[in-house]
Amino acid sequence: MAALTCDLGGDRYVFDDLKDVLAKASSRKSGDELAEIAAETDAERIAARMALADLPLKTFLSETVVPYEDDEVTRLIIDSHDAEAFRPISHLTVGGLRDWLLSHEADSAALAAVSPGLTPEMAAAVSKLMRNQDLIAVAKKRRVVTAFRTTLGLEGRLGSRLQPNHPTDDLRGIAVSVLDGLLYGVGDAVIGINPATDNVPNAISLMKMLDDLRLHYDIPAQTCVLTHVTNTIEIMNRGAPVDLVFQSVAGSEAANNGFGVDLSVLKEAHQAGLSLKRGTVGQNVMYFETGQGSALSAEAHHGVDQQTMEARAYGVARAYDPMIVNTVVGFIGPEYLYDGKQIIRAGLEDHFCGKLLGLPMGVDVCYTNHAEADQDDMDSLMTLLTVAGCTFLIAVPGADDIMLNYQSLSFHDMLYLRGALGVKAAPEFEAWLERMDMVTPEGRIRELGLRDPRVARLVDQTRLVA
Structure with missing residues (x-):
């Protein structure tokens, strides 16, 4: 993939490849700073997010952050990708995916349907564009039973x-x-x-x-x-x-x-x-x-x-x-x-x-x-x-x-x-x-003392395993 660029505030920011823009778009983490891959300034972080937002989701199927030939996790991700599940969102950018996830259209059933078509890198990328409330709002819609x-x-x-x-x-x-x-x-x-x-x-x-x-x-x-x-x-x-x-x-x-x-x-x-x-x-x-x-x-x-x-x-x-x-x-x-x-x-x-x-x-x-x-x-x-x-x-x-x-x-x-x-x-x-009569009719946990027979029965069992 060619380097990504973003002009911001009169400065041009250049990101070498997919993993570089992902790293610099991340919220501040001491681990990324320890690894010397984090954005050096907040301006660079915002520029990376702007560049990432315009990146087509299809990029993640042709570009990998860890080489396919070197890593069985990458091979699992790519080989198990569900192209049919991906099709309804395949035209989107990372920013477009964020907008769709936050829309009323993306209800629990819709999220479940596209899930097999999302790679982990796509999920990580879109999360980097989200406020905390966005992360909460979308996760709440997704039920996994x-x-x-x-x-x-x-x-x-x-x-x-x-x-x-x-x-x-x-x-x-x-x-x-x-x-x-x-x-x-x-x-x-x-x-x-x-x-x-x-x-x-x-x-x-x-x-x-x-x-x-x-x-x-x-x-x-x-x-x-x-x-x-x-x-x-x-x-x-x-x-x-x-x-x-x-x-x-x-x-x-x-x-x-x-x-x-x-x-x-x-x-x-x-x-x-x-x-x-x-x-x-x-x-x-x-x-x-x-x-x-x-x-x-x-x-x-x-x-x-x-x-x-x-x-x-x-x-x-x-x-x-x-x-x-x-x-x-x-x-x-x-x-x-x-x-x-x-x-x-x-x-x-x-x-x-x-x-x-x-x-x-x-x-x-x-x-x-x-x-x-x-x-x-x-x-x-x-x-x-x-x-x-x-x-x-x-x-x-x-x-x-x-x-x-x-x-x-x-x-x-x-x-x-x-x-x-x-x-x-x-x-x-x-x-x-x-x-076990451990909750009230309203569903609240009873405050049971040590002399309560229900507690005594459980305590007796702890003696059995001593």
Whole structure:
């Protein structure tokens, strides 16, 4: 592709190629500055956006940001592109796509129809032209429904991942955290543990404990131990109770190799998970995590800006029909997203791009303790994401993950969102809460004391797994 130019304020700005204009059109990110690919001034950033707005969408099918012959993620994106779905918008520029996405014509059905025709780079490009409210407005229109034991993504619903991590993987400690979350109505998206010790025997013991707890109370939820996907394949071969198959993924072959995976391993895991047929209302079996900056941190970003690389990770995820996907938006650190403003913007971008590409997109609204961010920033982001129709959010006891050592959302935050914005848990999980008499007739979570028999029954089960 020939260099792109833009005249602005008497100055001419020149952008070498597609990845250069994408990088310089991005909102300010410390990761892009670290990689020395960001716009040097706000004027250059605006000029890049003006040049990008005039770029035909068809350009993204003939020009790649990572060479086709060098990268299996690029080959997946190009080879799986749906030309028929793309046809209704094929005449548009990036700016024209933005205008169409914000129009009344682009309702949920229309967005779903064109989704297979959009490449991740197209989604990233149009997001760079959007204000935060644009990202929210379009994402809210796009419904993506998936199911395993619960149904996620329905209108007026907000799911939650119950994350009961423990620094020593103590079974009773984890079980008590699960109990705490369930009493707040958290866990309908997944009850998922990041193991402190990542090996097959430990993962099996954690899986069996979660499954015993689930079966004992007939909880309509899916569980997951976030071990490496090759461990999960071996665990399935050993007959342990695997619900969702987890893996972190990124936007380039080299970055995925850094995670110890490739597309063939993901395909094998997907097929193995489907073969178990453990779902009751659906068979979406994959769980993927992503995060802006992961490819750069692995020195596998190919000079591409971190948000475009993040969108390419969604191109990987959608090939395996996942139950849930989430970006750990502030987890990688201030080297990539410096402060609350950058984290909020990145969370809205990630959610928008994932939903536009057809993913059941969730967010870990989080930050590390050395970032210029605090819980007020997280309050803002979780509220904005809920307005935007986010599929699920992650919650940990007290908003403080004592194993991974970062700050996320608390169980109480889910109560705030459901009360303030009127969103509900997944219908199957909501019905279970009612059967357990853990909600009021108005749908509010009951404040149950430790002497309450419903709590006592759950506490007794934590003793069983000690």
